[in-house]
Amino acid sequence: MTRLPAATLLITTIVACGQLGLSAQGSSAAPVSQEPAATFKSGVEVVTVTAAVRDAKGRVVRNLTKSDFLVVDTGYTRPIQDFYFGESPVSLAILLDISGSMGVGGNMDRARDAVRVVLSHLQSSGDEAALYTFDSKLQEVVPFTTDLNRIRALSLTGRPWGMTSLFDAIAATAKSAAERENRHRAVLVITDGVDTASRMKAPEVSGIASSIDVPVYLLAVVNPLDHPGGEQSVVEAAGENAKVVTLADLARWTGGDMRISSMPQHTVAAVDDLFGELRYQYLITFEPGQVPGWHPLEIRVLRKKDLVVHARGGYMAAARSLVR
Secondary structure, eight states: OOOOOOOOOOOOOOOOOOOEEEEOOOSOOOOOEEOOOOOBOSOOOOEEEEEEEEOTTSOBOOOOOGGGEEEEETTEEEOEEEEEESOOOEEEEEEEEOSGGGGSTTHHHHHHHHHHHHHHHSOTTTOEEEEEEESSSEEEEEEEESOTHHHHTOEEEEOOOSOOOHHHHHHHHHHHHHTOOSSEEEEEEEEOSOOSSOSSOHHHHHHHHHHTTOOEEEEEEOOGGGSTTSTTOOOOOOOTTOOOOOHHHHHHHTTOOEEEESSHHHHHHHHHHHHHHHTTOEEEEEOOOSSOEEEEEEEEEOSOTTOEEEOOSEEEEOOOOBOO
């Protein structure tokens, strides 16, 4: 599957008004240490991480085993307690941007088409989805359901309005998705990437999403003239040293990814790629570290070169009592 070009979206300020109606990473790495063992009281919670692995050509890797992985927590290795891999039903929270900036350049039409493409990839046996919208606040339009026709029946008509609270909306939606029982869960945000009203910044939101292990995937819908690297583009992607907050960073911190779409074929390719990854994630469980607070986390693949692991960048450990 061809991957769409990466890009950096600047967080700018755009105020617009209107109205919308709704009816109804790799094998070579520095050595790590083994943390000293300790005895804890019963009831210690475990950490579960979903990991997607791709090869050098961006293809999803589906033949790895428990022994291929190494969990590195704050510089210490953690024994893998449980391991699962296989195709299973998906719980997907669709988060649709209906803020005023979406009314520019036909982006709302692209977003509506993207919702339809996503729904066509969901299976009637086992998959479930929810639809959320946001402008200055988050609204649950359709709660999680296996009756996907409830979302298909919606008419996303009207004009966008309000200011964007993108990071706030992602944080709240990720919490909702994390409560679902399906092994494979994610949030898909369909937006133009412009955030004008969030109280939270990207590191805060990524911390929340990472701590509950829900990958956030972003589909940025843009005008062809605003598609960096596109044939009609008059906008260049920001340089690597640009001091801006990016949605691509947010996606990576949660173990998700980002795509940009300015044409229908972009959307189809992006959604194909999303489901190819989401349905074949590895689930790794291990016991958390002793020290409460934030733990940087790295999932590595051993003995196999040129493989890239997408997983969340850390977790929050709760205080635990030692057995005296």
